[in-house]
Amino acid sequence: MPEPIEDVTFHDEDWYAEELADRHYVGCAFHRVDLTEATSRGAIFTGCTFGDVRFNVSRHTDSAFTRCTFIRCNLFEAEFTGCKVIGSTFDRCDLRPLTVTGGDWSFVTLAGADLRGVRFTDVRMREADLSGADLTGAAVRGTDLFDVQWRGAQLSRADLRGSDLTGLDPTAIQRTGTVIDVFQAGTLARALGFDIRD
Numbered sequence: 344m345p346e347p348i349e350d351v352t353f354h355d356e357d358w359y360a361e362e363l364a365d366r367h368y369v370g371c372a373f374h375r376v377d378l379t380e381a382t383s384r385g386a387i388f389t390g391c392t393f394g395d396v397r398f399n400v401s402r403h404t405d406s407a408f409t410r411c412t413f414i415r416c417n418l419f420e421a422e423f424t425g426c427k428v429i430g431s432t433f434d435r436c437d438l439r440p441l442t443v444t445g446g447d448w449s450f451v452t453l454a455g456a457d458l459r460g461v462r463f464t465d466v467r468m469r470e471a472d473l474s475g476a477d478l479t480g481a482a483v484r485g486t487d488l489f490d491v492q493w494r495g496a497q498l499s500r501a502d503l504r505g506s507d508l509t510g511l512d513p514t515a516i517q518r519t520g521t522v523i524d525v526f527q528a529g530t531l532a533r534a535l536g537f538d539i540r541d
Contacts, residue, residue, distance in 0.1 A: 345365065345366070345367060346367070347367040347368065347369045347387075347389075348366070348367065348368050348369070348371060349368075349369045349370055349371070350369070350370045350371065351368075351371050351372075352371065352372040352373075352374070353371065353372070353373045353374065353376050354374050354375065354376075355374070355375045355376070356376045356377070357376075357377050358376055358377060358378050358381055359377050359378075359379050359380060359381070360379070360380045360381060360382075361378065361381045361382075362381070362382050362383075362384075363381060363382065363383035363384075363386045363406075364382075364383070364384045364385060364386065365384070365385045365386065366383070366386045366387070367386070367387045367389075368386075368387070368388045368389070368391055369389045369390060369391075370389070370390045370391065371388070371391045371392075372391065372392045372394070373391065373392070373393045373394070373396050374394045374395060374396075375394070375395045375396070376393075376396045376397075377396075377397045378396060378397060378398050378399075378401050379397050379398075379399040379400060379401065380399070380400045380401060381398070381401045381402075382401065382402045382403070382404075383401075383402075383403045383404070383406040384403075384404045384405060384406065385404075385405050385406060386403075386406040386407070387406065387407045387409075388406075388407065388408045388409070388411055389407070389409050389410065389411075390409070390410045390411065391408070391411045391412075392411070392412045392414070393411065393412070393413045393414065393416050394414045394415065394416070395414070395415050395416065396413070396416045396417075397416070397417050398416060398417060398418045398419075398421045399417055399418070399419045399420065399421070400419065400420045400421065401418075401421045401422075402421075402422050402424075403421070403422065403423045403424070403426050404424045404425060404426070405424070405425045405426065406423075406426050406427075407426065407427040407428075407429075408426065408427070408428045408431055409427055409428070409429045409430060409431065410429070410430040410431060411428075411431040411432075412431065412432045412434065413431065413432065413433045413434065413436050414434045414435065414436070415434070415435050415436065416433075416436045416437070417436070417437045418436060418437060418438050418441055419437060419439070419440070420440055420441075420442075421441055421442075422441075422442045422443075422444075423441075423442070423443045423444070423446060424443075424444045424445060424446070425444070425445045425446045426443075426445075426446040426447075427446060427447045428446065428447070428448045428451055429447055429448070429449050429450055429451070430449075430450045430451070431451050431452070432451070432452040433451070433452065433453050433456055434452075436456070437457075438453075438456055438457060438458055438461060439457060439458070439459060439460060439461060440460050440461060440462070441458070441461040441462070442461070442462045443461075443462065443463045443464070443466050444462075444464045444465065444466070445464070445465050445466060446466055446467070447466075447467040448463075448466055448467065448468045448471060449467055449468060449469040449470060449471065450469070450470050450471060451468065451471045451472070452471070452472045453471065453472060453473050453476050454472045454473070454474045454475055454476065454492075455474070455475040455476060456473075456476045456477070457476075457477050458473075458476050458477060458478045458481055459477055459478065459479045459480055459481065460479075460480045460481060461478070461481045461482075462481070462482045462483075463481070463482070463483045463484070463486050464482070464484050464485060464486070465484070465485045465486065466486045466487070467486075467487045468486055468487060468488055468491060469487055469488075469489045469490060469491075470489070470490045470491065470492075471488075471491050471492070472491075472492045473491055473492060473493055473496050474492045474493065474494045474495055474496060475494070475495040475496060476496050476497070477496075477497040478496060478497060478498050478501045479497050479498070479499050479500055479501065480499075480500045480501065481498075481501045481502070482501070482502045483501060483502065483503050483506055484502060484503070484504055484505050484506065485504075485505040485506060486505075486506040486507070487506070487507045488503075488506050488507050488508055488509075488510075488511070489507050489509045489510060490509065490510040491510065491511070493511055493512065493515055493516050494512075494515045494516075495515070495516070496515075496516045496517070497516070497517045498516050498517060498518050498521045499517055499518065499519045499520050499521065500519070500520040500521065500522075501521050501522070502521075502522040503521060503522065503523050503527065504522060504523060504524045504527070505524065506527070508523070508527050508530050508531065509530065511530075511531065511534065512534060513531050513534060513535060514535075
């Protein structure tokens with residue numbers, strides 16, 4: 344891993360289809376940078392700010408975006424595979440359609456985000472903030488959702504099968520047509536105070 348680039352601000356740069364392999368940025372700011380179709384593998388961004396950055400159709404593998412802030416960024420058809428996005432915040436970003444496979448998104452703030460139709464598969468999202476988020480029709484499969492903040496979230500027609508729903512209050516969400524499995528049904532029944540017996 345090369346020496347980190349620290350506290351540098353990047354403005355209005357064209358990084359279209361850039362290959363960001365093994366780069367390391369700490370405390371940097373990226374404003375109006377075009378990362379359309381860019382790829383990252385093993386890149387590390389720590390405490391960075393992304394403002395009005397285009398991540399359209401970008402691909403990120405085994406990269407880390409820890410404690411970063413994304414403001415008004417466009418992630419149209421972006422894909423994250425095995426990435427760490429721990430403690431990052433997404434504020435007024437365009438996140439559709441987003442695909443996340445594996446990795447750790449714990450403590451991420453996606454409050455009020457439009458996540459309709461997004462796909463999260465086998466992701467660790469413990470204690471993430473999804474309050475007020477719209478996950479209508481989303482697929483959140485095999486994902487660790489322990490102690491996620493759900494209040495006011497829209498989960499209509501979302502597919503949550505195989506995910507850990509510990510801490511989910513079914514009365515705090517919109518859930519018409521939400522798809523769950525038999526094990527999850529027991530978890531939610533207990534959350535509503537039912538005593539399940541054979």
